[in-house]
Amino acid sequence: EDQVTQSPEALRLQEGESSSLNCSYTVSGLRGLFWYRQDPGKGPEFLFTLYSAGEEKEKERLKATLTKKESFLHITAPKPEDSATYLCAVQAVAGSYQLTFGKGTKLSVIP
Amino acid sequence: GAVVSQHPSWVICKSGTSVKIECRSLDFQATTMFWYRQFPKQSLMLMATSNEGSKATYEQGVEKDKFLINHASLTLSTLTVTSAHPEDSSFYICSARDPPGREGMAYEQYFGPGTRLTVT
Numbered sequence: 001e002d003q004v005t006q007s008p009e010a011l012r013l014q015e016g017e018s019s020s021l022n023c024s025y026t027v028s029g030l031r032g033l034f035w036y037r038q039d040p041g042k043g044p045e046f047l048f049t050l051y052s053a054g055e056e057k058e059k060e061r062l063k064a065t066l067t068k069k070e071s072f073l074h075i076t077a078p079k080p081e082d083s084a085t086y087l088c089a090v091q092a093v094a095g096s097y098q099l100t101f102g103k104g105t106k107l108s109v110i111p
Numbered sequence: 112g113a114v115v116s117q118h119p120s121w122v123i124c125k126s127g128t129s130v131k132i133e134c135r136s137l138d139f140q141a142t143t144m145f146w147y148r149q150f151p152k153q154s155l156m157l158m159a160t161s162n163e164g165s166k167a168t169y170e171q172g173v174e175k176d177k178f179l180i181n182h183a184s185l186t187l188s189t190l191t192v193t194s195a196h197p198e199d200s201s202f203y204i205c206s207a208r209d210p211p212g213r214e215g216m217a218y219e220q221y222f223g224p225g226t227r228l229t230v231t
Contacts, residue, residue, distance in 0.1 A: 031218060032218055034220075041225070041227070042224055043117075043204045043206075043223050043224045043225045045222070046113075046219055046221060046222075049218070087154065087155070091218060097143060097208050097218055098145065098157055098160060099145075099155075100157075101155045101156075102154060103153065103154040104154055
């Protein structure tokens with residue numbers, strides 16, 4: 001069974017204080033690992049797809065990296081508008097492209 | 112691109128009634144759509160996979176007779192919660208799979224804004 005574990009559950013940062021969110025996963029065969037951002041009361045917003053170990057992707061203050069067992073979402077000099085829940089999900093080679101989600105990390109950036 | 116809409120955004124209904132939620136892919140054709148449920152402070156749980164022109168595939172523990180899914184076209188899937196009860200109150204979110212072959216966007220799922228269902 002595919003599993004995704006995210007840590008920490010919640011993270012409070014001062015504006016400008018860089019940090020990383022962790023996503024550990026077990027999957028029979030990885031098709032892709034996805035990062036989403038979810039604001040309260042809204043659907044997840046797509047951020048990144050990572051396909052293989054060693055891959056990195058960047059978007060503004062966010063950088064996602066992937067190893068064979070985990071992924072990190074690095075946030076550099078965060079701003080209050082980066083406050084949200086960040087979700088990690090895996091898609092296995094087997095199946096109909098379903099996503100298995102972690103429980104998310106709730107990020108709060110304090111001005 | 113890759114915009115998914117849902118309607119309604121919120122609905123309140125009485126116990127025993129049925130509610131239909133629509134999910135549309137606005138700028139691409141989605142042969143596969145997914146329906147998720149999210150309880151407060153929990154992550155998304157997949158309910159079913161909807162394929163255009165065929166029966167939906169339900170996850171274990173999801174009652175197919177209670178949660179009716181229809182995927183009649185490449186841009187529309189509907190979820191009907193039949194004989195709703197208070198325990199069905201939740202945030203329902205759909206997603207659509209971007210078909211492979213679209214440059215740089217293979218296999219991603221794009222999510223709708225969600226529908227908040229409250230059953231009284």
